[in-house]
Amino acid sequence: MSRQIAVRLPVELVEFIDRLVADGRAPSRAAVVSRALQRERRRESATRDAAVLAAEDGAAEDDLDALAEHAVRTPFDDLPPPR
Numbered sequence: 001m002s003r004q005i006a007v008r009l010p011v012e013l014v015e016f017i018d019r020l021v022a023d024g025r026a027p028s029r030a031a032v033v034s035r036a037l038q039r040e041r042r043r044e045s046a047t048r049d050a051a052v053l054a055a056e057d058g059a060a061e062d063d064l065d066a067l068a069e070h071a072v073r074t075p076f077d078d079l080p081p082p083r
Contacts, residue, residue, distance in 0.1 A: 017032045
């Protein structure tokens, strides 16, 4: 489901968006704005995750060390070939 909204953007941003569409790097203005907002949402989520990890005073660091050690010992040859 989607909802239409109206936003005001600086002229230079609209020109940038229009160049992306004209160059075929995006199908529409809406797609560019949507992609940018999805990226911002992921950045916000990553920022919250980093804050949680920092608040754990290194406890997560130990967990990640164990995960990294396990990953190093895991052979890649057991993975199926890429399609």
